[in-house]
Amino acid sequence: MRVANKTIYDMVKFNLGKITEELNHANRVVSTGKRISDLSDDPVGLTQALNIKSALSNFEQLGRNISTGNSWLTASESAMSNVQDLISDAKTLCIQMATATIGASERISASETVQNMLEEVVSLANTELNGLYIFSGSKTDSAPFSQDGTYNGDNNPFTIKIGRDSSVQVGSDGGAVFGTIFNTLSDLKDALVANDVDGIQTAMGNLDTHFDHVSNKISDVGSKMLRMEIKENIFQDLKINNTERLSEIENADITEAIIDLQAKELVYQAALASSAKVMELSLVDYIK
Amino acid sequence: MSNLGAIFNIAKSALSTQRYGLDVTAQNIANVNTPSYSRQTPVLEAVQPVSSGNLIIGQGVNTAQVIRSSDQFIETQLMQQRSKMSFSEEMENYIQVLEGIFNENLDTSISSMLSDFWNLWQDISNSPSGISERTALYEHSILLSEQFSALDGYLANLETDLTNSLNSGIGEVNRISNEIAQLNGQILELEAGGNTVNDLRDKRGEMLSELSEYLDVNTFDQPNGTLTVLTARGCILVQGDSSYGLEMGGDNGDRVKWQASGGTTVDITNYLNNGKLGGWLTMRDAIIAKYKLDLSSLAEEFVWAVNSQHSQGVGLELFQPSSNVTGTYKTSNTLGDLNYGVAADAYVDYSGTFKLWIGDGQGENLQDITIDLDSVLGNIEASSSLTDLRDTINAQINDQRPLLNGTVAASLSASGDAIIFTADANHTFGFSDDTSSILAAVGVNTFFKGASAGAIDIMDTIGSDKTFIAAARIAADGSYASGDNSNALAIADLQYTSLDIPQWTCDRITGNTEGNLNATIENYYHALVGSIGTTASGISSGRLINEEMVMKLSDIRDSISAVSLDEEMTNLIKFQSAYEAASKLISVADEMLETLLNIK
Numbered sequence: 001m002r003v004a005n006k007t008i009y010d011m012v013k014f015n016l017g018k019i020t021e022e023l024n025h026a027n028r029v030v031s032t033g034k035r036i037s038d039l040s041d042d043p044v045g046l047t048q049a050l051n052i053k054s055a056l057s058n059f060e061q062l063g064r065n066i067s068t069g070n071s072w073l074t075a076s077e078s079a080m081s082n083v084q085d086l087i088s089d090a091k092t093l094c095i096q097m098a099t100a101t102i103g104a105s106e107r108i109s110a111s112e113t114v115q116n117m118l119e120e121v122v123s124l125a126n127t128e129l130n131g132l133y134i135f136s137g138s139k140t141d142s143a144p145f146s147q148d149g150t151y152n153g154d155n156n157p158f159t160i161k162i163g164r165d166s167s168v169q170v171g172s173d174g175g176a177v178f179g180t181i182f183n184t185l186s187d188l189k190d191a192l193v194a195n196d197v198d199g200i201q202t203a204m205g206n207l208d209t210h211f212d213h214v215s216n217k218i219s220d221v222g223s224k225m226l227r228m229e230i231k232e233n234i235f236q237d238l239k240i241n242n243t244e245r246l247s248e249i250e251n252a253d254i255t256e257a258i259i260d261l262q263a264k265e266l267v268y269q270a271a272l273a274s275s276a277k278v279m280e281l282s283l284v285d286y287i288k
Numbered sequence: 289m290s291n292l293g294a295i296f297n298i299a300k301s302a303l304s305t306q307r308y309g310l311d312v313t314a315q316n317i318a319n320v321n322t323p324s325y326s327r328q329t330p331v332l333e334a335v336q337p338v339s340s341g342n343l344i345i346g347q348g349v350n351t352a353q354v355i356r357s358s359d360q361f362i363e364t365q366l367m368q369q370r371s372k373m374s375f376s377e378e379m380e381n382y383i384q385v386l387e388g389i390f391n392e393n394l395d396t397s398i399s400s401m402l403s404d405f406w407n408l409w410q411d412i413s414n415s416p417s418g419i420s421e422r423t424a425l426y427e428h429s430i431l432l433s434e435q436f437s438a439l440d441g442y443l444a445n446l447e448t449d450l451t452n453s454l455n456s457g458i459g460e461v462n463r464i465s466n467e468i469a470q471l472n473g474q475i476l477e478l479e480a481g482g483n484t485v486n487d488l489r490d491k492r493g494e495m496l497s498e499l500s501e502y503l504d505v506n507t508f509d510q511p512n513g514t515l516t517v518l519t520a521r522g523c524i525l526v527q528g529d530s531s532y533g534l535e536m537g538g539d540n541g542d543r544v545k546w547q548a549s550g551g552t553t554v555d556i557t558n559y560l561n562n563g564k565l566g567g568w569l570t571m572r573d574a575i576i577a578k579y580k581l582d583l584s585s586l587a588e589e590f591v592w593a594v595n596s597q598h599s600q601g602v603g604l605e606l607f608q609p610s611s612n613v614t615g616t617y618k619t620s621n622t623l624g625d626l627n628y629g630v631a632a633d634a635y636v637d638y639s640g641t642f643k644l645w646i647g648d649g650q651g652e653n654l655q656d657i658t659i660d661l662d663s664v665l666g667n668i669e670a671s672s673s674l675t676d677l678r679d680t681i682n683a684q685i686n687d688q689r690p691l692l693n694g695t696v697a698a699s700l701s702a703s704g705d706a707i708i709f710t711a712d713a714n715h716t717f718g719f720s721d722d723t724s725s726i727l728a729a730v731g732v733n734t735f736f737k738g739a740s741a742g743a744i745d746i747m748d749t750i751g752s753d754k755t756f757i758a759a760a761r762i763a764a765d766g767s768y769a770s771g772d773n774s775n776a777l778a779i780a781d782l783q784y785t786s787l788d789i790p791q792w793t794c795d796r797i798t799g800n801t802e803g804n805l806n807a808t809i810e811n812y813y814h815a816l817v818g819s820i821g822t823t824a825s826g827i828s829s830g831r832l833i834n835e836e837m838v839m840k841l842s843d844i845r846d847s848i849s850a851v852s853l854d855e856e857m858t859n860l861i862k863f864q865s866a867y868e869a870a871s872k873l874i875s876v877a878d879e880m881l882e883t884l885l886n887i888k
Contacts, residue, residue, distance in 0.1 A: 001847045004851055007843055038824070039392070039818075043825060046392065054403050057400065140771025156772065158773070
């Protein structure tokens with residue numbers, strides 16, 4: 001084919017332009033460390049990356065939910081354990097006070113101890129976490145138990161979300177947890193005041209039932225905590241896996257990117273050298 | 289018999305012809321860098337010899353014509369390919385702007401803002417009575433609304449920019465058409481004598497190629513040397529020495545119209561497929577139009593999904609005594625005309641019910657009224673008016689709780705296009721269990737107001753008092769609790785719900801067609817962003833292919849038409865040697881004449 005001078009110059013311009021564009025892209029990949037800087041660089045990868053980012057954001061939120069839930073469960077467990085200890089103390093007191101050698105005045109002074117215990121149990125049942133009552137069902141803004149042990153909450157325990165389709169009740173229906181424990185303590189106090197050994201023994205039996213009931217509730221809380229821990233570990237794993245996948249999609253393999261850049265540099269230099277050669281050739285130079 | 293004078297004549301013709309050859313070579317060399325120049329070659333021929341007796345005597349040389357090396361087929365191909373290249377170059381310029389607008393590497397992207405929006409609802413569910421969580425959600429929702437509006441605004445600005453570009457492009461088209469018409473006139477005049485005016489034809493070719501960078505061009509050579517230029521729909525731009533202009537017209541001044549001579553116009557907007565004009569129109573009416581519609585559909589579905597769930601719930605307190613709640617979605621006609629965004633009444637179930645709860649002045653002792661849209665006290669349909677809705681609500685309050693009649697009542701706004709619930713000084717109210725979605729449709733107890741990507745905003749009631757964010761629900765017994773997070777959890781769960789969201793196809797000829805994509809709000813947005821990327825990468829590779837095609841065709845064109853200095857240097861020497869030889873001829877003839885004259 002006949003080659004005009006214009007063809008040579010146009011070809012040099014076109015080729016150098018194309019190589020510069022590729023060189024610029026290779027340089028951008030190396031200097032940003034990212035495979036995708038424009039949407040068009042890899043639209044499919046980009047869509048995947050966005051979906052993964054949303055999922056990661058969701059996992060982080062669920063992680064925060066779980067830690068909120070854990071603080072509720074920990075507070076419940078500690079309040080319930082304290083109540084259990086108090087029940088156990090009350091029972092020890094009952095055993096002492098039920099013996100025949102104990103006199104009426106000693107029983108009256110023991111009744112004051114029981115009154116303190118009752119107040120302590122009410123106060124534990126009214127445990128607050130960040131200003132919210134945890135044994136109040138969903139009426140978290142008001143104390144669930146009045147001093148006489150009447151339950152004012154509801155039976156709709158506070159619930160948190162720990163997964164796409166799963167949630168956990170981390171608050172409690174106080175009425176169901178503590179039941180008639182306040183009546184039992186109150187009855188025990190009355191029996192002590194009345195020096196009524198039979199009454200003391202009835203109370204002792206009821207305390208056993210309460211002790212078992214609270215134990216069951218504590219182990220419920222324990223199993224919920226376990227479930228949350230498992231969930232948390234799953235989310236940790238998912239987070240690590242997804243972060244790795246995200247990095248595979250978004251981040252450039254630096255070694256590969258640098259080799260690519262060097263290859264492009266080489267091509268560019270070769271093109272520059274040959275262009276310079278071709279452009280300076282002309283018959284004009286040989287005619288004297 | 290030959291004579292000496294004949295030698296002089298032959299030498300004279302040789303001198304002038306070879307010198308003319310040098311002139312043409314000089315013109316070629318001078319135009320080595322002129323893009324549309326076609327190299328010229330003088331065609332030499334021996335002058336018709338004369339016979340003298342039985343001898344034939346040559347009469348020297350003559351330049352018969354100067355040929356212009358040009359292949360019309362390749363020139364046309366190149367012109368059309370250049371037209372396609374300007375098309376894809378403009379498309380690429382604008383799609384890059386679009387890519388920048390939807391850049392997802394920024395923290396302010398809608399994608400991460402949507403994730404945060406759902407997360408904030410979960411934060412509220414973790415602490416439903418907390419005010420700081422509610423404030424955080426409110427502030428973030430404003431940002432999200434602003435981002436939707438901003439994207440919508442950027443797209444609208446791009447459309448305006450493109451219309452402005454069209455306007456100035458059309459000015460250029462008219463100027464070039466006019467110049468071609470003038471060149472036609474000059475060529476017609478100068479070629480009347482039978483000559484070919486190579487330089488003017490080159491000039492006209494150049495103008496034509498400039499014109500084809502703007503729009504579709506078709507040409508016909510006329511026997512008289514003029515060129516007829518047509519564009520889309522066969523509209524004539526140039527005929528002989530007259531040109532016909534284009535103008536912007538239509539209701540919004542955004543249509544391209546061809547002006548016929550009688551003052552009538554033809555709309556060629558949808559038929560321009562090449563050149564910058566074609567690129568701008570495709571960008572505006574097919575690509576940006578699609579993403580603008582997609583974005584708006586997404587915003588509408590998002591607003592509807594959140595609103596219809598939010599309207600089921602209750603805030604930390606009921607709507608207070610002496611306060612009123614005004615519906616934000618309005619209509620002066622039928623309920624079917626309510627502009628709540630998503631495709632109208634398909635979303636409202638007119639056989640459904642909702643509960644209106646009326647409490648005492650302290651927001652306690654709630655009593656319910658079940659408002660049945662399909663009631664004997666007023667049957668509400670899509671064709672009913674807000675007045676019908678108001679009347680049936682008030683009638684059902686009176687019917688079910690006569691003692692509460694008038695304590696909380698429905699009424700209409702002054703202009704009659706919005707429904708209002710008003711409590712007297714001693715009563716409070718709230719809503720629950722809306723199976724009809726009518727509350728979301730009239731914009732009562734919703735989270736957002738506004739229904740398009742550009743108009744989305746947060747309800748004023750929530751703006752002024754965050755306790756109205758409905759994280760809880762009123763239970764069947766009329767109780768509601770600050771620790772109830774059931775509605776907040778239901779709203780947070782919307783992030784996992786796949787919805788049928790309209791997805792648009794915009795075709796410049798067949799118009800906009802609505803399809804749909806079943807996806808979650810976020811995945812739909814991700815697909816939208818991915819689709820912009822795919823479109824952009826398609827346009828870029830198209831541009832690259834066009835560029836290579838232009839390069840190939842240019843090579844072929846240049847191999848036929850462009851100047852090679854090596855050739856011209858050779859020609860230079862060829863004509864120079866011939867000129868020297870002809871000079872020698874004269875000097876030899878002169879010597880011969882002298883010899884003759886010196887005979888004593």
